[in-house]
Amino acid sequence: MPEMCRKTIIMPQAIHSTYQGYLDLLEIFQCYVDERNAYSEITMNFRGNTWFDANLLPIIYAYVEYGQTKYNIVSRYDNQLDCNLHRLLIRNNFAKLCFEMEHKPRNNETVVPFKIFRADSTYEFGVYIDAEIIRYFPDMDERVKKDLSAYIQELFGNAQIHGDCSFVYTCGQYYPTHQKMDFTIVNLGTTIKENVVDYLTDKKEIIPENCIEWAVEPEHSTKRINSGGIGLSLMHEFIYYNNGKYQIVSGNEFWELNQKNVCTEELTYKFPGTIVNIEIDQSDTNYYKYQENKKNDSNNIF
Template sequence: MEANLCALMGALFEMLEEKKNKIHIININRHVETILRKNEFLITFGYDKLEDNYDTSLTYRKFTPTDDIGFNDYIQKELLTKSGFPSHSYLLGKEIVKNIFEIYENARTHGECDFIHTCGQFFPRHPDKPLHFTIVDKGINIKQNVSNFHNKDFDAGEAIKWAMVKGNTTKTGDTSGGLGLSVIFEFIKLNKGKIQVISSDGFYEFKNGVVETHKLGGIFDGTIVNFNFNLNDSNHYLLSSEADEDDIIF
């Protein structure tokens, strides 16, 4: 099970609860139950937490748009200090946190959402030892924001692609904008990971320095961002401003 998708389940449950539905989880597969108790997704449904002795889970969290400190602390403690996360300098770590925070910032300013859901899962038995980290909001989708900004109908995949370009923003006035993900894009490229985004009926993927987009068969009224980090990576990463010749720099 890809338990990072608890972030998506959390957003879907939020949609159901807004329509006055009550959610109960029963007759759950025992293996799935174990995983979802370790990452704390099931805690609000009356289940007890289980200790994650193998350190493969990133805790499911549901952040309000004003919880800047909580989200930043979560990225630092749950992601960057995860056992096996690629070695990196302190300064690069700060930039990675800043880049991922831009996703949170975008969700609350453009998406106008009530909550931002996060979760992750490490798969140490896979050859590239991937760590999946997912952020989901059910606010205004990227296609709608970009189309409104340009006053024309954008294809959802192209809208996501536009939003991912450094400096592009739908913010107006004196407010600075743009996702500002250049550092993490370069890190993902060198790390041989990938970034995937779903918003409306658009799918976007950045992998090996190449961007692919296509149209999905359905619409998600919100945005899903998934980071896939390769933890089978013995390199040490740092910013070019602090590098020696033998280091991986950007």
């Protein structure tokens, strides 16, 4: 074990919800999970950052929580009032929950506040989704809004069932200029690859090159009893027809559906859990005839 020491993380100029953005975050915050580099204190410096997709803040909190729980790492925020990101951090509740700073929301806010949920708080999460996300889609067909809320809540439920985690971290951001809503769900638990490999090994089946890609297929599930469901594939279908974006990061795997195009990549660094991000096009108000199968449980990826 190396001598305990301090470290300062310098945030890059911009972090977006892209493959490169995830690569940057996983590399920058690797010091929280790398057993070869044990730090007693890590300070985050955002002064040089001019853009940070707010929906990705749960990733930072997950690293902070991981480091504190496993290595007793104390995390600090270089509180610079002149930095561009500071106003966002105190508006969306992140600075308060992560750094115990004052929360200062403002009227006509476009943030979906950062929240920490116990993994079994399904009712509270459902209330949060309807109040903080669905309200941004006033012109969307009521049936579509109901479906969207249900699909997001299924993702939350899977974190507990298959991620075997205690908490789930969430945050979102609405971009009125582009009429886009981004929302991210993060947990520190068993990765998708771990679940899929264990399941397929027991079944004596071939391990896919990208386990997330296997998991998003209809009827694919790592459940040991009953048949697999279609919940995850319905979210996939929703985003496909909505022309939105759907991203999953788990372990060292990346999967993305963006504007109907699928991309899979291997990450240089592993994330110790699962990140799910969805981007919904507010301008799309159509109602799609999704496949219905109420008898099956939701598809499970975590």
